[in-house]
Amino acid sequence: MTPLSLLRAFIPWTFILLLSLSIVPTVEADELILKNGDRLTGSVVSAKEGKLTFNTPYAGDVAIAMDAIASINSDTDVTLRFNGKEVLSGKLATDDDQITLQASEVRGATPIDWTQVRSINVPDTxxxxxxxxxxxxxxxxxxxxxxxxxxxxxxxxxxxxxxxxxxxxxxxxxxxxxxxxxxxxxxxxxxxxxxxxxxxxxxxxxxxxxxxxxxxxxxxxxxxxxxxxxxxxxxxxxxxxxxxxxxxxxxxxxxxxxxxxxxxxxxxxxxxxxxxxxxxxxxxxxxxxxxxxxxxxxxxxxxxxxxxxxxxxxxxxxxxxxxxxxxxxxxxxxxxxxx
Missing domain, CATH: 2.40.160.40 (monomeric porin ompg)
Structure with a gap:
């Protein structure tokens, strides 16, 4: 087999390998930074009565006071229920020390006041x-x-x-x-x-x-x-x-x-x-x-x-x-x- 034929046989397999690597899903993780500087990665589970439950791969579920959170970013959608009847779903993000919820492209980023949040990912019934x-x-x-x-x-x-x-x-x-x-x-x-x-x-x-x-x-x-x-x-x-x-x-x-x-x-x-x-x-x-x-x-x-x-x-x-x-x-x- 000539070097040219070897190259021709190698190129398709190389292309398939690169394509398969490119479509491997990335692991999504939420990030939480507390006011004391501690940083946690994992996923937002739920929140109610001023306590947020955050799941980490190394410590399981951790309960955190919501007023101790300085920054939060979520890769998956969460559902927020406010003290009134308003319910919003989207991704949490932090920009210039302001926590926001990206509910939709039309609405844009909505600033979040923790004191007005009744629950996260907790159904009303x-x-x-x-x-x-x-x-x-x-x-x-x-x-x-x-x-x-x-x-x-x-x-x-x-x-x-x-x-x-x-x-x-x-x-x-x-x-x-x-x-x-x-x-x-x-x-x-x-x-x-x-x-x-x-x-x-x-x-x-x-x-x-x-x-x-x-x-x-x-x-x-x-x-x-x-x-x-x-x-x-x-x-x-x-x-x-x-x-x-x-x-x-x-x-x-x-x-x-x-x-x-x-x-x-x-x-x-x-x-x-x-x-x-x-x-x-x-x-x-x-x-x-x-x-x-x-x-x-x-x-x-x-x-x-x-x-x-x-x-x-x-x-x-x-x-x-x-x-x-x-x-x-x-x-x-x-x-x-x-x-």
Whole structure:
């Protein structure tokens, strides 16, 4: 083969190699410079309540106070929601110490005031929920089987919140039924301000071992959201409710009661979370009589969306039906999937 023919064969392969190298995608990265001079590269994940979450390849997600940011440049589009109703999407850039958003070629660069930004890459409406299942089986001298199944869901927007829960318990020992109860609740909250809201709630309980064919509690109220962030949440509620008990054997009854409630959540560590929901119904016509329900849970993350759930439900009736104890405690260990 002559040198000329070798050159002719080499040129096409060289062209193909250069072309392939030219179309290799470049790795996009956002850049963040803090007022203290620290420089971070990675990607903007989200921001809310004055904290920006920035993902870095070497430290994972990092939470940064937005007022500590001196400069930010993003290679990908982000969505900014302002304190009003305005929503803009585009790339963040910094020019002459002014952070701007390139929303469109027509609009051009829009100066950004961090104090007016409500959130970044956080939808105004989102769903959160979980399902969990636990059970035991014992064979030998004693035949014992128990099952506990539950589900919780919440839809949250800027103006309202809708939540529901369901819990079913079943147990038998030596072929005899020892536990079977079903509990469900619905609640709608409408926020008049960022913290203060009105509510309408509904609860139902069926438990033959409490002589309850169906207990129904429904009524309005008001609430105040003291805290609500990724680490902690606490809400206090008060209202009135219509309380009705359809009994299996005893006499049916209904009355008007007050409603006091508290909902708490605490992310103790990245892998351990505590939740608690307390409801107290003091009777208005009979001072000293009340019904109480407290449901607490401790969740240990197993990775991904899975966790172990250790829960305890305490129910108390200060004036129960004949031959019915005042207190009921149910403790269960379940496998939970969150979505």
């Amino acid at each position: 989102y769903w959160d929920g979980s399902v969990f299942l636990g059970g035991t089986h014992q064979a030998g001298n004693t035949e014992r089987t128990s099952v506990s199944f539950g589900a919780e869901a919440m839809r949250r927007s800027l103006r309202d919140r809708f939540s529901l829960s369901f819990l079913y318990n079943y147990a038998e020992e030596d072929g005899e039924l020892t536990t079977r109860d079903t509990y469900g609740s619905l609640k709608y909250d409408y926020f008049f301000t960022q913290k203060f809201y009105g509510l309408l709630s509904l609860e139902m309980l069926k438990d033959k071992f409490k002589d309850l064919n169906l207990r129904t509690i429904v009524g309005p109220g008001v609430g105040y959201q003291l805290w609500e962030d990724d680490i902690k949440a606490l809400a206090l509620e008060a209202g009135i409710a219509y309380f009705s008990e359809d009994r299996v054997d005893g006499e049916d009854d209904q009355w008007i009661t007050a409603r006091l409630g508290a909902n708490a959540r605490w992310q103790i560590t990245p892998w351990l979370k505590f939740t608690d929901r307390l409801l107290l119904y003091p009777q208005l016509e009979s001072f000293g009589d009340y019904t109480l329900r407290n449901e607490g849970a401790l969740l240990t993350s197993l990775g991904g969306s899975w966790s172990l759930r250790l829960s305890n439900v305490w129910e108390r009736d200060s004036d129960p039906a004949e031959d019915i104890k005042k207190d009921d405690f149910k403790t269960s260990l379940s496998l939970q999937y969150s979505f």
